Amino acid sequence: MNKYRKDRNYFLSYFNINIVVFLTLNLLLLFAKKSFFDFNFSLELLLLIPVGCVFGLVVATAFHNASHGNIKPKTLNTIVGEFCGAFALDGMRNFRVGHMLHHIHADDEENDPHPPHGLSFLEFIKTSKDRTIQVLIREYYKHHGQTRESERNIELQLLSYKIGFLLKVTFWFLLFGPALFLLFYIPAFASYFFGFAHLNYIxxxxxxxxxxxxxxxxxxxxxxxxxxxxxxxxxxxxxxxxxxxxxxxxxxxxxxxxxxxxxxxxxx
Known part of the structure; x- marks a missing residue:
């Protein structure tokens, strides 16, 4: 939190690093693999669906604990957190700040990134991402001022985040191929996403x-x-x-x- 409050480029530099890393990884995969769209299906592959669902919950648990520094030794928190963040199409740095704000302002209608009160589960899912962004932006302006420079920084953050998101999706597709992406990665991501959402909502x-x-x-x-x-x-x-x-x-x-x-x- 202190770095986020002191460094106006704390998120922007991180998102840009993500772009460079995943653009490089995608290019390497493009050069290394000859085909990316061969879909060889067999019934045994259906077993990947429950495996993916379990793995998604493991990722959510590890990601959450890494954001609190609960993994030993401490150096593993960054490694595990960055892997889980990439798998979740998110980032360790922004997740940690948003989650710390949730702990500081739990159930505060203004400052909690995802208070569930008065919302159905579907409404909670639909609004949580946008609300988290709004809370982070408000926190950014609180410490760095709402100037034109700050507004431009926020615009670049959002753009870089979206580019990084697309590059991460591409990376997992290129790495796994269509069959594993469909039958393992998508169930794992859905399990991560809905598991995390349900836990916080309920x-x-x-x-x-x-x-x-x-x-x-x-x-x-x-x-x-x-x-x-x-x-x-x-x-x-x-x-x-x-x-x-x-x-x-x-x-x-x-x-x-x-x-x-x-x-x-x-x-x-």
């Missing part, structure tokens, strides 16, 4: 007094499986209290259930 609710409350979720087949695959990701209230814990479900569940600081939601 874990921010209202208590009996109508006040915002971050929730833990466990119990039942769905949450048991999802907590296993996401390293306790649905223990979201625990995570907000202890963000440096890779697996927040490891807190004493009896304490979490009995202590008023934690409320575990059990759908059964």
């Amino acid at each position: 874990s921010h609710g209202m208590n009996e007094d109508g006040e915002s409350e971050v929730l833990n979720h466990d119990g039942g087949i769905f949450y048991s499986v999802m907590n296993f695959l996401t390293s306790g990701g649905y223990y979201h209230k625990n995570h907000h209290k202890y963000p440096k814990l890779y697996n927040p479900s490891r807190l004493d569940k009896l304490e979490s259930h009995s202590n008023s600081k934690f409320r575990v939601y059990n759908p059964s």
Whole structure:
């Protein structure tokens, strides 16, 4: 956060580096591979769909924890975070800043990048990206001033981000080829995207007094499986209290259930 607040080109330089890196990788793949559109289908390839879905949740979990510096040794946070960011068609640097703002301003209607209150799940999905961008822009102007130079910087950031997005999509298609891209990468990306969205949507609710409350979720087949695959990701209230814990479900569940600081939601 401090670098983002002090360096007006913190995002722009990062997005431009992404463009250079993925443009170079794409050119290398174009020279190295002879064909990119051969689609050799077999029934066995359908097994890649569930594998991709699981991998997408693993990517979401690792990406999230890397943004908090929870992977040991510390140098792995950048490596894992950048890989996961590229796989998610995003970037470690901007994801980390946006996520830190979510922790600082959780459920704040103005400053939280993705408050879910009053929205259906589909509305939450549709608005979260644009709202995150708006919050980051507002934060940028707060520290660097809303001058013409700053507005131009924001315009270049958005353009560079979109170019990088397209280059990353191209990279994964060229790397995997049509069959793996369709049957592995797309399910993995969908699992990452919707898994992350659902976790954030369902874990921010209202208590009996109508006040915002971050929730833990466990119990039942769905949450048991999802907590296993996401390293306790649905223990979201625990995570907000202890963000440096890779697996927040490891807190004493009896304490979490009995202590008023934690409320575990059990759908059964």
